[in-house]
Amino acid sequence: MAKLAKLDDIVSLCKRRGFIFQSSEIYGGLASCYDYGPLGVELKNNVRKAWWKAVVQMRDDVVGLDCSILMHPLVWKASGHADKFADLICECKKCNTRTRVDHLKDKAEEGAAAQEHIEHVDIEKEVAAQHDLSNKVCPDCGKVGNFTEPMPFKLMFETQMGANVDDSMTLFLRPETAQGIFANFRNVLDTTRVKIPFGIAQIGKSFRNEVTTKAFIFRTREFEQAELEFFCEPGTDDEWFEHWKEQRFNWYLNLGIKKENLRFREHDADELAHYAKGCVDVEYKFPFGSGDWQELEGIANRTDYDLRQHQRGMRTLNAWFEAKGDLAKIELKAEAEEYLKGPLSYFDDVEKKRYIPYVIEPSAGIDRSTLAFLVDAYDEEEVRGEKRNLLRFHPALAPTKVAVFPLVRKDGMPEIARNIYNDLKEHFTTFYDEKGAVGRRYRRQDEAGTPFCITVDGQTLEDKTVTVRERDSMEQVRVATDKLPGHLREKLV
């Protein structure tokens, strides 16, 4: 039975073994930013690789992409982020609690049913609009009508392109990787001979100025996403939605996440983004908050919304030039009447029809998954009265696959072990260690999550076999040295 890890245990293990460090630690740290250490970068790379392999390489119907983080500002006008990716917040003057303006209740409504989920507001309009808060109740202290003026919270990071201050353009760090895929939909269609249904996948950094960050690397302002936009014919979208739900859930299970810690959560209709037809979260039972379920990945049916929006965006280019690049001064142009035949439409050669594809989007957080894999693998057990800490990583995720030891440092054992190490590191991420007692070396590898330890002993000198010790069971088998790569490859699939 695995021990329930506390977040503090995980944080301290991550530091101790070099998985994750606070960013800029020598300067006192920078809020919500983290660095991956030597073991952490291997782990995170393996999470990426596992996703890429499952979503791109093992499929005939998905191709990859890697877009720039900085994109044309109109991308965010079209996607809606520039207008809507912001919240209007006011603060209670009595207790300083901050609340979204659209979440405040009238005094008369107090105790009424839970509020509806409302999309991010159109910030320019909302700021201009008059808000009568005189009858609103502070959800915290109950004080009525005692609020500061509403203030907008922008959730996108802004930066300037161009070294010349007078001639620079305000750009946004992307708040999601998805839009780069939509913006390249045409390029991929024109260059790769893909046919619908097909998907485009991308892994990369995204940035959001979250109002609050949370729980170690769970919610950070800079984070890594793995997103797939799967394009399909309208009418087949429900089917594909179910397909990807299953695929993505099983991905976590196949990589060793315990079933009891993983679940789906369907979004209620009033919780859905306005463009989404359906959305389900894959949730993991993290050991923080109130031991609560937290989102690892969202799988959404985005319909034809994004491609249609970008067709509108493309039509807005002139207006943008005329407004000298001021996004706030322009409206997205209305959709063309013939939008179904627009530049981002798809022509089906067999059916001889043209349409805007629907999109199923599984969007996973790589940092979140990495944390979930760490938490789920964490275990403590008692062996001969001693505590054994270990990470029961799936072999595909383990930062180091194999460690090689000489049992003792004499009789030529180190030389043989080194030769084995040099041979194996061509095939696997391998680690060599000859310091201290062999038991200690085993335990060090346990805490790094290394699945196999190979030990050269006295018998090796006689018959060229070594012991292969398995992390979880601590059991050993003897294997001929020349059979090692094959033996390990079979176990490490």
Added chain:
RNA sequence: GCGGGUGUAGCUCAGUGGUAGAGCGUCACGUUGCCAACGUGAAUGUCGUGGGUUCAAGUCCCAUCACCCGCUCCA
């Protein structure tokens, strides 16, 4: 952003206004013949940061940064 808590060695933590500590870990040498063994020795501290009070501050005061818990918020 609010409330509560924390911050001293890589980790876990002691530390009463008066010399900076322990356990584990790390390193070196020896020993060792399969699960954190033993011996000897060693290194590692902006006591989160900056001010202040004091003859003297890790300890008291103020500010600030970061993390954790709970709110709030959350594609």
